[in-house]
Amino acid sequence: EFILEDGKYITEREVEKMSKSKYNVVNPDDIAEEYGADCLRLYEMFLGPLEQSKPWNTQGLSGVYGFLKKFYNLYFDGDTFSVSDEEPTKAELKVLHTLIKKFTFDIQNFSFNTSVSQFMIAVNELQKMKCNKRAILEPLAVIISPYAPHICEELWEKLGKNTSIEFEKLPELNEAYLVEDEINYPVSFNGKMKFTLALAADLDAKQIEEIAMSNEKVQEILAGATPKKIIIVPKKIINIVF
Incomplete structure (x- = not known):
């Protein structure tokens, strides 16, 4: 609605539920025609919790x-389908099993929107790793298939499968891949973080202190000063007070 007031146009906006009487209905057939049925399906899941009302914004479709x-x-090298049978790295397995854990929890709790967020995080991480390992990409397609069945069915066929992905069992979570071997400790001096130090996750406080105090950066910042106190919280922080 445009209101003329003192020579200026003031715009007002009203958010309402879709209704034929309001002439604000979005035809899903038009969305499917432009973006594909998978995109529409995934976007509807991504909008928010099922029990809540959500504003429809077509611009959000482009992100999905x-x-x-x-x-x-992920399954292609340029225009060529390219999936490797190499063994996946520990980092790749961690991304996959983090996704499996989140997906399993969300399905049980009907939190579909947070699953889609985790899909996006996982795909971004695998893209950065340039992962094309079959051991990662096959279960990834199975996990995403309830949300985007058409694209996953096509990829499943390209992976050489003769049966529908619909009948494939969901991958099982292996918590062992989620255990951290290394911790990036923020090293602080008088409460101000200066740098991070990567240390083995199984070190105790005494071992962490010994390694930290022998570090070149620590010695450089101390410049010969003797610390009054060294606070070590295993798997969290190193704070040196001097």
Whole structure:
């Protein structure tokens, strides 16, 4: 609505539920025609908790569409389908099993929107790693298939499978891949963080203190001063007071 007041146009906006009487209905067929049924399905899950009312914003579809392209491109090298049978790295397995854990919890609690967020995080991380390992990409397609069945069915066929992905069992979580071997400790001096120090996750406080005090950066910042107190919280922080 445009209101003329003192020579200026003031705009007002009203958010309402879709209704034929309000002439604000969005035809899902039009969305599916432009973006694809998977994109529409995934976007509806991404909008928010099922029990809440959510504003419809067509602009949000482009973000989901971009995610689906990234996901699809994991299986390709340019225009060529390219999936390797190499063993996945520990980092790649951690990304996959972090996703499995989140997905399993969300399905049980009907939190579909947070699953989609985790899909996006996982695909971004795997893209950065340039992962094209079959041991990662096959279960990834199975996990995403309830949300985007058409694209996953196509990828499943390209992976050489003769049966539908619909009948494939969901991958099982292995907590061992989620255990941290290394911790990045923030090293603080008088409460101000200066740098991080990567240390083995199984070190005790005494071992952490010995390694930290022998570090070149620590000695450089101390400049010969003797610390009054060294606070070590295993797997969290190193704070040196001087």
